[in-house]
Amino acid sequence: MLLAADGQKYTTARRAIVSALAAMGHPATIAELLAASPGLAASTAYRNMTVLGAAGIVIRLGGTDEFARFELSEELSGQHHHHVVCTDCGLVLDTGSSPGLEAALTESIRDITQAGGFEITGHRLELVGRCGSCQ
Amino acid sequence: MLLAADGQKYTTARRAIVSALAAMGHPATIAELLAASPGLAASTAYRNMTVLGAAGIVIRLGGTDEFARFELSEELSGQHHHHVVCTDCGLVLDTGSSPGLEAALTESIRDITQAGGFEITGHRLELVGRCGSCQ
DNA sequence: ATTAGAATGAGAACCATTCTTATTTCAATC
DNA sequence: GATTGAAATAAGAATGGTTCTCATTCTAAT
Numbered sequence: 496m497l498l499a500a501d502g503q504k505y506t507t508a509r510r511a512i513v514s515a516l517a518a519m520g521h522p523a524t525i526a527e528l529l530a531a532s533p534g535l536a537a538s539t540a541y542r543n544m545t546v547l548g549a550a551g552i553v554i555r556l557g558g559t560d561e562f563a564r565f566e567l568s569e570e571l572s573g574q575h576h577h578h579v580v581c582t583d584c585g586l587v588l589d590t591g592s593s594p595g596l597e598a599a600l601t602e603s604i605r606d607i608t609q610a611g612g613f614e615i616t617g618h619r620l621e622l623v624g625r626c627g628s629c630q
Numbered sequence: 631m632l633l634a635a636d637g638q639k640y641t642t643a644r645r646a647i648v649s650a651l652a653a654m655g656h657p658a659t660i661a662e663l664l665a666a667s668p669g670l671a672a673s674t675a676y677r678n679m680t681v682l683g684a685a686g687i688v689i690r691l692g693g694t695d696e697f698a699r700f701e702l703s704e705e706l707s708g709q710h711h712h713h714v715v716c717t718d719c720g721l722v723l724d725t726g727s728s729p730g731l732e733a734a735l736t737e738s739i740r741d742i743t744q745a746g747g748f749e750i751t752g753h754r755l756e757l758v759g760r761c762g763s764c765q
Numbered sequence: 766a767t768t769a770g771a772a773t774g775a776g777a778a779c780c781a782t783t784c785t786t787a788t789t790t791c792a793a794t795c
Numbered sequence: 796g797a798t799t800g801a802a803a804t805a806a807g808a809a810t811g812g813t814t815c816t817c818a819t820t821c822t823a824a825t
Contacts, residue, residue, distance in 0.1 A: 503771085503772095504771070504772075504821090504822065504823080506771090506772060506773085506821080506822080507772095507773095507821090508772075508773070509772095525812085525813085536773070536774045536775075537774090537775095537812095537813090538773080538774060538775075538776085538813090538814080538815085539772080539773055539774065541812090541813060541814065542772085542773085542814080542815095543772090545814090546772095557692050557693055557694050558692055559692050561782090561811085561812070562812075563812085563813085577738075579742060579748050579750070581748070582751075588747075588748070590738075590742055592738070593734070593737070593738055593741075595734045595737065596734040596735065596737070596738050598734070599728070599730045599731040599733070599734040599735075600731065600734075600755075602728070602730065602731070603712075603725075603727070603728055603731050603757070604757055606728075607714060607725055607757060611762070612723075612761065612762045613714050613716070613723070613757070613759045613760065613761055613762070614759045614760050614765055615714070615757045615758065615759035616717075616758060616759045616760070617757075617758045617759070618755065618756065618757050618758060619755070619756040619758060620735075620753065620754070620755050620756075621753065621754040621755075622738070622739055622742060622748070622750045622752075622753050623750065623751060623752045623753060623754060624748045624749045624750035624751045624752070625748065625749050625751070626747060626748055627746070627747045627748070630749055638802085638803095639790090639791065639792085639802070639803070641790080641791075641802090641803060641804085642790090642803095642804095643803075643804070644803095660781085660782085671804070671805045671806075672781095672782090672805090672806095673782090673783080673784085673804080673805065673806075673807085674803080674804055674805065676781090676782060676783070677783085677784095677803085677804085678803090680783095681803095696780085696781070696813090697781075698781085698782085
């Protein structure tokens with residue numbers, strides 16, 4: 496298991512966080528996780544997001560609004576995807592990628608790597624707009 | 631001028647912020663702006679980033695680290711571009727886009743819009759890696 | 766069972782950002 | 796150039812999401 500590989504324990508609180516994230520279906524804020532997991536302390540949630548992040552289990556999204564959002568890593572949750580974010584309420588949903596888009600991204604990354612300086616290891620794409628309920 | 635169109639004045643402080651951003655050459659944090667603009671108060675800088683943002687002059691980047699970063703809007707600074715961010719130090723640089731990439735993005739956006747729900751108005755792409763000095 | 770080390774929970778502390786308010790500046794008019 | 800009312804500034808207080816502290820509880824391997 497990933498946590499054990501990182502020298503950590505798979506505790507009740509961490510189980511609760513991972514299963515809440517899986518049940519959520521979209522990147523969740525700490526507030527959402529606390530609401531979905533009765534008995535989970537805020538300090539424990541924040542601390543474990545760091546631990547789970549270091550173990551490669553969850554990904555932290557630097558949000559558009561003031562709340563950080565977390566989701567299971569692509570390795571655990573399914574396949575590579577991008578995000579659609581609402582500029583009004585901050586909602587973030589997953590959206591699939593397409594081969595054409597990924598090919599174009601790969602090409603851009605190759606160009607930048609060759610231009611020197613940065614060593615690119617991944618990418619993050621957000622499609623920005625307004626969700627159904629905010630329109 | 632954009633500020634006047636928004637009912638605001640082009641004051642000394644705002645001039646200082648805009649020219650500091652232009653001189654910086656890459657998205658800057660408030661701390662960097664304060665260091666580059668002697669006499670600029672922090673509260674004034676924060677307040678004016680909001681005003682300049684509402685007027686479409688600056689864009690706020692929800693950073694990878696704990697600091698918000700600001701840059702001149704594409705309309706003022708040049709052409710459409712994306713960002714390269716360092717996972718270690720948080721540095722953000724601009725990088726151009728390519729016609730192929732933009733075409734693939736446009737296609738993806740069309741698919742998502744047709745799938746209903748969101749109305750997409752823009753996109754944000756970050757290529758993630760490590761900068762030269764952090765490698 | 767025991768035990769040593771790690772995790773938890775409650776609240777305090779932190780710090781980037783926002784708000785408050787008295788003072789100053791702006792720009793338009795006289 | 797002086798006046799004036801509205802908007803901007805600056806300094807510090809306040810806010811709030813996140814992180815830290817530490818005494819207690821749990822974990823897992825002996």
